[in-house]
Amino acid sequence: MSSDTHDQIPVTVLTGFLGSGKTTLLNRLVRQPAMKDALVVINEFGDIGLDHRLVAEGDEQTVVEMSSGCLCCTIRGDLSRTVQKTFDAIERAGGEPFSRVIIETTGLADPAPILQTLMTDYWLAHRLQLDGVICLVDAASGVSTLNAHRESQRQAAIADRLLITKTDLVDEARLSRLAEHLNRINPAAEQLQVRHGEVSAEQLTGGAQQRRAEQWLSAASYAQVSTAVGMAPPAAGSLISILAPTSGPSLTRHGEQIRSFCFTVEEPIAPEVLEDWLDLLMSLMGEKILRVKAIVKIAGREEPLALHGVQHIFHPPEPLPAEACSDGISRFVFITNGVAPAAVTQLFDYFQPERAI
Known part of the structure; x- marks a missing residue:
């Protein structure tokens, strides 16, 4: 793989346990100007409910265009095949190149296999560059979820940024306990408190590689x-x-x-x-x-x-x-x-x- 990554498209992996607020966050993000010409890849089991209109549909997958101009496709089987078909469909339609890719995992998924696929798949590795892993954690049930579910632990452990959602439902003492718990799992991950999914795309994506490192x-x-x-x-x-x-x-x-x-x-x-x-x-x-x-x-x-x-x-x-x-x-x-x-x-x-x- 070439060391020149200037032409590669940044990809953000969005993870978080069931009920952590990924759908709400995505609905807010796709309406922002910074997400124009982005591709959102969702799991077929995800209850996304995004505001969109149909662009193309086939036996293998569906590609939809949202009101902001970004596109959405659904994973049906292999991630690499899904993304390749989406790229090809947009190219045949004369669409603009994607500015970034957001991959949303299911609430029960360990995101590690997706990261491995981005690194090892020849087609993906030459076109996409990992920009970061975002993990959503429910402030109301975060500590109990982290204690009870292996997947939730792993999601938080490998994240670059931790978004604490539903902060309006708990008091400061409970927020503090969750923050301390997350800090023991992943000390250097940036923690952001989010209400009703309101967060700017710039806070979650982009940034110089050196600053992230x-x-x-x-x-x-x-x-x-x-x-x-x-x-x-x-x-x-x-x-x-x-x-x-x-x-x-x-x-x-x-x-x-x-x-x-x-x-x-x-x-x-x-x-x-x-x-x-x-x-x-x-x-x-x-x-x-x-x-x-x-x-x-x-x-x-x-x-x-x-x-x-x-x-x-x-x-x-x-x-x-x-x-x-x-x-x-x-x-x-x-x-x-x-x-x-x-x-x-x-x-x-x-x-x-x-x-x-």
């Missing part, structure tokens, strides 16, 4: 683990024990142990060390690593790289301006299910030259 990698938000290249290797046998399942209190009733932490490396990382470490990490723990974002200082390279991974799938690295890593420290943010920070640091150290000798 720096917000996610706000080191002060996370539990910290760090290493300096060349530190003493772990004792023999300790790696096996550190990879064992972790113990401790669970955040949910289903055994989920959502953890978030920032791993920093103080010296430039050799490219082969980075590749081998991530390959082994994903092979051993990929299903338990919900999301990874990083700004990495590579040895022998002036520009740092931005990394983004979901479980065992990584997007191709993208170069960032040198000032994104002005202190020369690489920062990795991990959102995991039951992976101890020590497992990450121990694996990294095993690939240092001193260990090989």
Whole structure:
């Protein structure tokens, strides 16, 4: 995949548990001028009820045009096939290119597979670039939903922005408890309070890649683990024990142990060390690593790289301006299910030259 992403269309994934207010939010968003020429992709089980008029209909899918000028299609099976057919239909009709894409998931869906599809599908990866993951959380039932449902935990854990909806139904004390609960799951995600779905499209979409990366990698938000290249290797046998399942209190009733932490490396990382470490990490723990974002200082390279991974799938690295890593420290943010920070640091150290000798 080319590193030139200027012509790629930004895509936002909109998630949130049942009753969190996605339909209300979408109805507000599609009427805003900033959403003109956008494509909204909804799940066929979603009760959208958007204000629209029919443009084209076929056996596989329906494409509708809304009053604001943006378009909507329904997922019927494969996401990639649905989006391709929509693009082709609009091109045949002589329509304007899409300015952005919004993908709405069902309330019971883990959004990770959608992110993986955007990264791995050849057609999508060359045309779309992930702009962010938005998760809606119901202020009235948010804490109980997060405690009771695995999907809700995962939706909140991998989000870039958390929209707290129905805030008019609860008092400040309850809002504060929910905010604290979400902060334990996903410390660096921006939290926005929303009433009646009233939020501007600009608050949810767009923004420079560097600003988004720096917000996610706000080191002060996370539990910290760090290493300096060349530190003493772990004792023999300790790696096996550190990879064992972790113990401790669970955040949910289903055994989920959502953890978030920032791993920093103080010296430039050799490219082969980075590749081998991530390959082994994903092979051993990929299903338990919900999301990874990083700004990495590579040895022998002036520009740092931005990394983004979901479980065992990584997007191709993208170069960032040198000032994104002005202190020369690489920062990795991990959102995991039951992976101890020590497992990450121990694996990294095993690939240092001193260990090989």
